[in-house]
Amino acid sequence: MSGSNTYPPAPEFSAKAHVGSLDAYLELCQQAAAHPEEFWAGQAEREIEWFEKWSHVFEWRPPFVKWFVEAKLNASHNCLDRHLGKRGSKAAIIFEGEPGDKRTLTYAELHSEVCRFANVLKGRGLKPGDRAIVYMPMVPEAVVAMLACARIGVTHSVVFGGFSAEALKARIQDLDAHAVITADAGWRRGKEVRLKDAVDEAVAECPSVSSVIVHKRTGSAVSMKEGRDHWWHELEEGVTAECPAERLDAEHPLFVLYTSGTTGKPKGILHTTGGYMTYVTSTMKWVFDLKEDDVFWCSADIGWVTGHSYIVYGPLSAGATCIMYEGAPDHPQWDRWWEIIARYKATIFYTSPTAIRALIKQGEAWPAKHDLSSLRLLGSVGEPINPAAWEWYYRVIGKERCPIVDTWWQTETGGILIAPMPGAVALKPGSGTLPMPGILAEVVDFDGKPVARGAEGFLIIKRPWPSMIRTIWGDPERFEQQYFSRIPGIYFTGDAARQDEDGYFWILGRVDDVMNVSGHRLSTMEVESALVRHPAVAEAAVVGKPHEITGQAVCCFVTLKQGDWNHHELAQELRKWVAHEIGAFARPDEIRFADALPKTRSGKIMRRLLREIVTTHSVEGDVTTLEDLGVVTKLASQHDEE
Ligand code: PRX
Numbered sequence: 001m002s003g004s005n006t007y008p009p010a011p012e013f014s015a016k017a018h019v020g021s022l023d024a025y026l027e028l029c030q031q032a033a034a035h036p037e038e039f040w041a042g043q044a045e046r047e048i049e050w051f052e053k054w055s056h057v058f059e060w061r062p063p064f065v066k067w068f069v070e071a072k073l074n075a076s077h078n079c080l081d082r083h084l085g086k087r088g089s090k091a092a093i094i095f096e097g098e099p100g101d102k103r104t105l106t107y108a109e110l111h112s113e114v115c116r117f118a119n120v121l122k123g124r125g126l127k128p129g130d131r132a133i134v135y136m137p138m139v140p141e142a143v144v145a146m147l148a149c150a151r152i153g154v155t156h157s158v159v160f161g162g163f164s165a166e167a168l169k170a171r172i173q174d175l176d177a178h179a180v181i182t183a184d185a186g187w188r189r190g191k192e193v194r195l196k197d198a199v200d201e202a203v204a205e206c207p208s209v210s211s212v213i214v215h216k217r218t219g220s221a222v223s224m225k226e227g228r229d230h231w232w233h234e235l236e237e238g239v240t241a242e243c244p245a246e247r248l249d250a251e252h253p254l255f256v257l258y259t260s261g262t263t264g265k266p267k268g269i270l271h272t273t274g275g276y277m278t279y280v281t282s283t284m285k286w287v288f289d290l291k292e293d294d295v296f297w298c299s300a301d302i303g304w305v306t307g308h309s310y311i312v313y314g315p316l317s318a319g320a321t322c323i324m325y326e327g328a329p330d331h332p333q334w335d336r337w338w339e340i341i342a343r344y345k346a347t348i349f350y351t352s353p354t355a356i357r358a359l360i361k362q363g364e365a366w367p368a369k370h371d372l373s374s375l376r377l378l379g380s381v382g383e384p385i386n387p388a389a390w391e392w393y394y395r396v397i398g399k400e401r402c403p404i405v406d407t408w409w410q411t412e413t414g415g416i417l418i419a420p421m422p423g424a425v426a427l428k429p430g431s432g433t434l435p436m437p438g439i440l441a442e443v444v445d446f447d448g449k450p451v452a453r454g455a456e457g458f459l460i461i462k463r464p465w466p467s468m469i470r471t472i473w474g475d476p477e478r479f480e481q482q483y484f485s486r487i488p489g490i491y492f493t494g495d496a497a498r499q500d501e502d503g504y505f506w507i508l509g510r511v512d513d514v515m516n517v518s519g520h521r522l523s524t525m526e527v528e529s530a531l532v533r534h535p536a537v538a539e540a541a542v543v544g545k546p547h548e549i550t551g552q553a554v555c556c557f558v559t560l561k562q563g564d565w566n567h568h569e570l571a572q573e574l575r576k577w578v579a580h581e582i583g584a585f586a587r588p589d590e591i592r593f594a595d596a597l598p599k600t601r602s603g604k605i606m607r608r609l610l611r612e613i614v615t616t617h618s619v620e621g622d623v624t625t626l627e628d629l630g631v632v633t634k635l636a637s638q639h640d641e642e
Contacts, residue, residue: 007394007427013376013403017423018285025424025434032438039438040278040466044068047281048274048317049082051247058275058464062489063480064471065464066251067275074245075254075277076118076151079316080111081245091321094295094344095140098187098327105140107319110147113140115243118148120235124179124211128153128246131256132179133172134302135159135195137186138326141215141232142302143312145181146255150273153246154179155253157268160303161186161193163583165201167266171258174268175473176208181232183217189328196222203228250274256473257305259411260521261482262512264529268473269305269411275466279415280314286436287405287419288348289377290318297323298350298379299337304520305411306381309467310350314415329355334362338370349397350379350407352519356389357549364396372397377422379405382519383551384507390429408432408507410493411521412483414467417441418505431504438465441505443497448487451498456508459497460490513607515544515552522586524607527554530581536560536570541597541605545590545614553589554578555614557597557635567593590614592638596631610635 014020019028032039037057044050044057054071083090088108095103105113126132132154136142142158149156157175159168172180182199185192196214200223203209214222215232224231251272258266284290288310296315300306315322323344329337337359341349359366378398380390385406394404403422409415417439418432425433435441440462443451451457461468468491472479486492496508510516513524524542531540539559544552558574571591579587598606606626612619613636623629 005429007403009403009423009426010401014423016291017289017421019421020423022424025421025437028437029435033440036438036463040067043282044274044278044466048073048078048278054250054274058466060464063484065468067272067466068250068278071250071274072247073250073274073277074151074248075273075313075317076114076147077245078277078281079147079313080107080114083107083319084111087319090319092316093140093143093322093324095324096326096340097139098190098325098331103140110140110144112241113144114147114151115241116236116239117144117232118151118243119239120213120232121148121154121179122152122243123235123239124213124230126152126154126179128248128252129155130179131155131157131175131177132181133157133159133168133175133177135161135168135180135182135199136215136302137161137183137193137195137217138301138324139183139186139215139217140324141183143324146302146308146312147316150254151243151245153248153252155255157256157258158303158308159258160301160583161195162301162303162585164580165198166581167583168198169202169205170266171268172202172206172209174258175256177206178208179211179213180209181213181215183215184222185218185220187218187327189331192218192220194220194222200225248273251470253470255308257308257411259305260514260523260526261478262514262523262525264523264525266523266526267475267478267482270470270473271414271467272470275468276414277313277317279465279467280309281317283416283436284310284314284318284320286421287407287416288350288379289422290315290320290348292319294320294347295323295344295374296320296348296350297325297341297344297346299325299329299355300350300352300381305414306350309415329359330362333366334359335366335369338367338372341372341375342370345374347374348377348379349375350381352382353380353385353389354383354518354550356380356385356393360389360392361549367396372399375402377405378402379407381407381409383516384509385430387429394429403427404429406430406432408505412469413461413465414469417461417465418507428504431500431506433504435505438463443499443505444487448490453499453501453503456496456498458486458511459493459495459505459507460487461493462490464491515542515554517544517552517554518550518585520585522554522582526582527556527578527586527588530578530586531556531558531574533581534574534577536563536565537574539597539605541607541610542588543607543611543614545611547589554586555590555592556588557592557594557610559594559597592635594631594635594638596628598632598635599627600625601627
């Protein structure tokens with residue numbers, strides 16, 4: 001790891017960067033560590049417009065924190081209204097639909113769309129504190145919906161359009177949501193993703209939902225339930241674009257975003273307003289070195305936290321021009337992204353290692369067809385980036401001119417915590433490098449004691465930061481138990497890491513039963529619960545197995561109930577079943593049928609052994625607690641039933 005190449009910042013880059021030297025970076029870290037209140041108050045004043053200032057900067061009663069106590073602001077005001085003077089005619093969103101339709105919304109236009117839709121929501125009876133689900137394709141109306149909610153104090157929860165009706169229903173019910181904002185369908189690889197059909201299926205069992213608002217995207221036929229369902233454009237008729245932003249408390253719940261935990265039930269991660277906005281806006285400058293004329297493109301979906309923080313709230317609060325693309329990178333062919341970068345002269349491009357690996361596989365001829373010279377900075381997020389993928393991204397896309405910011409963070413952290421400041425910190429492929437100012441990251445052992453440089457341990461964050469998770473929606477005990485009990489009072493990330501001799505962080509992956517498939521978090525238990533709901537399945541154990549493109553793939557070990565099953569057909573059916581229960585992105589890569597699963601004498605499934613089997617095809621680890629060794633030998637000698 002320490003022997004890998006290092007890439008110091010180019011002097012031309014540093015000369016223009018917000019943070020232009022290692023000393024300047026260290027100085028910021030020093031100030032933030034020594035005087036956190038002063039430091040964050042300074043950031044909050046510089047980056048955010050407040051209706052009323054705080055009585056004190058933060059209040060930390062572990063595990064609960066409040067930032068900018070008693071201050072008042074509005075996230076939508078910060079993303080829109082405050083830019084109208086200077087940036088009213090600047091492009092806020094440059095949108096390209098998958099079929100090729102194009103649209104640019106200036107800050108003034110986005111502002112008036114948001115105000116009108118906020119009035120529509122008010123007209124449907126929504127008020128501060130209510131919850132609305134956003135289940136939309138990647139179209140500007142998704143951003144409008146989020147900002148309209150924020151404008152009137154409605155807490156939004158965006159559900160990724162790839163989630164199934166079942167997953168959507170569970171989220172609506174957990175939140176007792178009042179409204180669902182959706183579209184007839186969206187485009188993906190030339191096919192329609194029929195969102196409204198899924199909403200109909202989900203909402204049938206959600207009595208809390210009184211309104212479903214439907215944006216017309218593809219124009220295909222959908223059913224509309226009288227009294228409950230309304231077309232967005234019809235509700236907007238005659239509605240004004242006058243809608244003052246609510247004065248909301250800094251701790252007002254801005255959004256809840258569900259992510260996978262270690263049980264079958266997803267966790268609703270709650271983020272609030274003042275601290276979140278301060279932190280995501282700060283990192284736009286620190287990590288992306290955002291300048292007034294940048295064209296910023298984050299290829300994530302708004303259904304994940306990356307989309308929330310670095311398509312919507314961070315870039316718009318910082319006054320950036322953002323590209324938004326609806327569809328798949330290979331539609332109609334594998335140069336769609338490069339074409340988009342060239343067409344809109346993107347300067348900053350932020351994507352995932354999985355996408356990079358998929359693009360590498362298609363060859364260098366695709367990017368070579370397009371002029372990528374507008375790019376000046378590249379980013380990576382969601383999973384460790386292997387050095388080979390890093391080097392390709394650097395050479396083929398960045399032409400050895402663009403620094404790559406490998407950004408480590410989580411749904412819970414709200415914003416990027418570990419990443420290089422590109423004008424200040426030398427890069428090492430595969431390392432997220434160093435923490436942001438005020439982020440006291442450490443690698444510790446089981447007892448919470450720091451480990452030696454080079455040794456592996458758990459990654460923890462020792463002090464609260466403004467954009468951290470506030471609680472798990474409706475479950476403060478689980479919040480405390482998950483994040484603050486491993487080492488009492490200290491945030492436990494669930495990741496393993498090590499620091500090299502330069503203090504650089506190398507993230508090694510999860511230490512819990514959470515898989516990372518294509519940079520999406522998925523719990524083994526969630527897939528197991530889905531499998532055992534199928535009538536043929538007796539027991540299921542799920543592990544992540546290494547995968548060349550997606551990082552990890554879902555591998556399921558299944559035992560069956562009595563019956564005469566055709567394994568080949570059943571494997572196909574179970575794949576479909578999981579996609580139906582959770583979403584297509586969770587579809588298992590491999591189903592292995594077994595006579596029995598390895599268990600401890602107390603009956604717990606030993607996933608560790610199964611992980612070893614799928615990774616190395618044998619078992620070397622400790623099997624002393626195993627009940628029946630024969631089960632493991634048999635599994636290790638078996639291959640996929642497919
Ligand atoms: O294991 C880490 C991995 O993704 C997890 C967080 O997943 P999620 O909440 O879905 O957020 C993903 C987007 C921020 C982390 O616990 N992870 C994320 N970024 C990186 C990473 N692992 C290594 N390097 C990264 N840059």
